[in-house]
Amino acid sequence: METSTAAANIVNTEEKQIVYKTSDLDLWYGDNQALKKINLDIMENEVTAIIGPSGCGKSTYIKTLNRMIELVPGVRTSGEILYRGKNILDKSYQVEELRTKVGMVFQKPNPFPKSIYENVAYGPKIHGIRDKKILDQIVEKSLRGAAIWDEVKDRLTQNAYGLSGGQQQRLCIARCLAIEPDVILMDEPTSALDPISTLKVEELVQELKKDFSIIIVTHNMQQAARISKKTAFFLNGEVIEFSETNKIFSTPADKRTEDYITGRFG
């Protein structure tokens, strides 16, 4: 624990870099434009929250960051997203490589119908790591990292479907940690969970931001306020406001942001 905090402290003293620089991103599902001229700079090693009413394009945007959006047929984009300086929307950018560096946690826990161990070892295995000893270490480390080790260490060979919803979600986070991503994308990771599990995941996110850059979509504004450094407010496919979280929640610059935050629509 101490060592990692120490490491994180050193990290914090360095100047932070931009992980994702989105410039003039447009996105269409067929003829329906879901993202309009998005410009966002996301910094490393902090939590960036994306809020906005349902259907405003939050999921679309976060899925574009690891090009998962390509799985939807008929999606077109223009503009660019630089990840660590390279345009990932460039067709020559290999998606598999991008996704080994950018992990994703989904709205509904989606463990594989395999054992807990196999779930976590899946990522390293598909990337060619077969050494059992190393895999064991990765699995333990990742499960610890996701604060679920103590709960599952005695039943690693059991099917992941035996876990509760909250545990499953933390397992999915562990699975994502196993390939040591640079960025973790989370699309409403707690919306399917009960309040206690939600709290655990939130604590975990706080812990993880020391080592990872985290982008989290949430429809829960308190959550955004609690865990994020910066917040982007999306509306109808546009970024209305993007700034420090405490600023957005105390003195929003835009009327629409204020209306949303104060619950006038959403």
Next chain:
Amino acid sequence: MVKCASHLVIGMKGVFKLATQNTNSFSVQKMIQEKKKKKSAGGITEKIMPYILFLTAAVSVLTTIGIVLTLIFETFLFFDAVSIKEFFTGKVWYPFSETNGSFGILPLIMGTLKVTVIAAIVAVPIGLASAIYLSEYATDRARRIIKPILEVLAGIPTIVYGFFALTFVTPILRDIIPSLEIFNALSPGIVIGIMITPMIASLSEDAMTSVPNAMREGALALGATKFEVAIKVVLPAAISGIVASIVLGISRAIGETMIVAVAGGSTPNLEWNITGSIQTMTAYIVQVSQGDVGYGTTIYYSIYAVGMTLFVFTLVMNLLAQYITRRFREEY
């Protein structure tokens, strides 16, 4: 740790928390990148698999093409010896003649027709009654018992039905109808009817159960009896699925082979009577295949001409069933 912390680039942050557990820290990302470099060949599988899979999918298309081409080519060879006109309008099918046989397919079609009509007369009412019973009246428990039994019935090999027709149904029918010959149209017709009943029952039941309950409740609330609901509300609403199931069942009956080969006889004729021996298109193909007919003779090619006719009949029925389901799909 210090070394790791000084690198702030991608992949180097993998040391998170590891140090607390293991002294030999390592970076998974680094290992992944190394493995990537080593085996860039993995991309080949990724690229060629879609093509290999496409080839397997192409086999089913090739099968259809193979069937059509085979039938067409061999049928053409048959038409070198027999005129198309004789084949389709001739009233005598008598291929096994020393000099030159007669190849008028009408008697074979007549045989198929008789058996099919008898089968439909048996299967349609029973199949529909079962479907109505299962979807409208049966309790969940009854349904859970009866449906698997119907599945069993549908899975019994046709040779077994043929045996049943010849050694059980025919003798019983001969007790009732003394003029019935050992080989006849009636017995295999009835048994084919029994064979296709489960298919009609289960497809029709599917169509009826997908009629929304709200429609039933609407009628029941007006005081309609269950029977009235079944006949006046559910049947009309599910009619396209029901008709399609009947058409598919008839298509099966037309193509059915072993039951008629065993119990129908081998006397092609154009008579309307159903107590005498007949021959269907399928039974003729079996008869020739079993005998020692030389390759390349007119008789050899005749089975393809008959097979072609059979294929067209069933194809038309199947397309009709698909058309009915698609054209009259109920929108609830």
Next chain:
Amino acid sequence: MNLINHDTVVKRMKPRLSKNSISKWIFFALTMFVLLILGILLYRIFSQGFGYLDLQFLQSLPSRKPENAGVYAALIGTIWLMAVVAPVSLLLGVGTAIYLEEYAKENALTNFIKVNISNLAGVPSIVFGLLGLTVFVRALAFGTSVLAAGLTMSLLVLPVIIVAAQEAIRAVPNQLREASFGLGATKWQTIVRIVLPAAIPGILTGGILALSRAIGETAPLVVLGMPLFLAFLPKTFLDSITVLPLQIYNWTGRPQVEFHALAAAGIIVLLFMLIVMNSIAVLIRNKFQKRY
């Protein structure tokens, strides 16, 4: 003024209600009739064939004398046939299903392949026999061999396996694919490691049902010219075989009652194999039902 006279409605209700209950019994009786037929069929076959069913019957080659005859050659032949049909039809069927579900774009070609498969399922089995006769027996010169019979049967049951595998693959939730892609897995890795393992119970169930169809089919093999009577066992895939349904057909076609009893005994063996296979399919289906 009342448009509806409730008294007459109530009066008319009576016949309507009796019609209702009578029809209910008719529907029920007709359904039971179907089940009754199944019962009679099984009873007849068992009472006819049971006497002949013994170890000697299972271990003997066919013979002109009913008391010496057995299904050994046909049993072995059926196993050989399965040795061809199972791998060929599974590979082709699952391959096709993966292609259609995971790779194919929604276009005219894909649509054509799908329509083609459903039409192929409706082609009478005897027509597959004609295809096999021309292509496998004659053109490829496999003769009346296990190989020719197996390939013909594989094509025949292909639609069954394709449809079952398609359903099984479609039932794998997309979230699992997304999770795998999200970890940087390639499409093929995702298919092999996530989709197929999750779909395997459905695929196996469909595969077994397709095999049991192949085991019971007679007509295409007759058309291929497979022997109905064979007193030796195959040694290679180019040897000839006979199978249970053919053997049963042969015995059924003879006039003597003893041979009919043999046929019934053969049918018992055939039905037993089918019941075992179907039970396995049901077991697999129940064991792995609803896992996600």
